[in-house]
Amino acid sequence: MMTGDSQRPVGKRRSGEIPQKPLRKPDHPGAVPDAEELLTVLPRLLLVEDDRELLGMLDRVLTGAGYHVAPAADGQRGLHLALTRPFEVMIIDRGLPAIEGLDLTMRLRKQGVHTPVLILSAYGTVGDRVAGLDAGAEDYLVKPFDIEELLARLRALLRRHDSPGASVTLGAGQVDLTTRVARLADGREVELSPREADLLGLLAARPERVFSRDELRERVFDAAESASIVDTYVHYLRRKLGRQVVRTVRGLGYRAGRL
Numbered sequence: 378m379m380t381g382d383s384q385r386p387v388g389k390r391r392s393g394e395i396p397q398k399p400l401r402k403p404d405h406p407g408a409v410p411d412a413e414e415l416l417t418v419l420p421r422l423l424l425v426e427d428d429r430e431l432l433g434m435l436d437r438v439l440t441g442a443g444y445h446v447a448p449a450a451d452g453q454r455g456l457h458l459a460l461t462r463p464f465e466v467m468i469i470d471r472g473l474p475a476i477e478g479l480d481l482t483m484r485l486r487k488q489g490v491h492t493p494v495l496i497l498s499a500y501g502t503v504g505d506r507v508a509g510l511d512a513g514a515e516d517y518l519v520k521p522f523d524i525e526e527l528l529a530r531l532r533a534l535l536r537r538h539d540s541p542g543a544s545v546t547l548g549a550g551q552v553d554l555t556t557r558v559a560r561l562a563d564g565r566e567v568e569l570s571p572r573e574a575d576l577l578g579l580l581a582a583r584p585e586r587v588f589s590r591d592e593l594r595e596r597v598f599d600a601a602e603s604a605s606i607v608d609t610y611v612h613y614l615r616r617k618l619g620r621q622v623v624r625t626v627r628g629l630g631y632r633a634g635r636l
Contacts, residue, residue, distance in 0.1 A: 421462070421464045423449065423464045426473075452477060485513070497518055547635050547636045
């Protein structure tokens with residue numbers, strides 16, 4: 378287990394602060410994004426935890442790691458937020474007042490909310506973990522836990538959640554990611570290269586999100602040295618499919634447009 382204040386296991390009440398990681402900087406230093414655009418570039422995370430000290434600490438750490446966190450101290454508040462706001466991922470404690478964590482997860486699934494859930498709990502037997510997964514959670518982490526492991530598990534959930542299906546829709550057009558053929562609104566078909574299809578598929582899978590150039594570089598281009606490769610392939614897509622296919626959000630990155 379790692380040592381040091383920012384890496385030690387957490388999950389029990391502790392004193393002291395954990396240093397925050399800086400938020401990602403905008404792609405263009407001179408640009409100032411508005412509040413709505415800033416929220417779309419940060420993954421939205423629902424955090425439901427009744428331990429106020431742990432809730433506050435996780436709120437600070439996750440915000441510093443680049444998430445837009447909505448905290449809730451009981452299951453009833455968590456249920457309300459989950460049903461009225463969009464989230465990319467959720468962390469839910471088991472021992473919650475008002476609505477227990479597994480019950481909360483099952484209620485969300487019955488209501489058609491399929492956002493990935495990570496259960497956070499001091500209950501750590503095999504039976505406990507099986508119960509959490511059977512309730513509808515995608516992952517289960519036992520307290521005390523390591524912050525770096527929690528962050529890694531969240532990144533894995535986001536990757537799986539963002540993965541597009543066999544085809545994606547953009548406005549009146551559609552892209553078949555298996556054959557890499559884009560069908561435009563006027564009926565024309567355009568063949569895409571593998572990288573073009575991967576880039577457009579990722580953007581289209583989360584059309585409301587703004588992706589930074591660095592994130593697209595890491596996820597589509599095998600962490601190429603320069604984020605300029607993203608700009609190059611956006612240019613290729615626009616040349617083939619029209620400028621409206623990928624939107625530039627000044628100071629933040631790119632988001633899906635329409636065909």
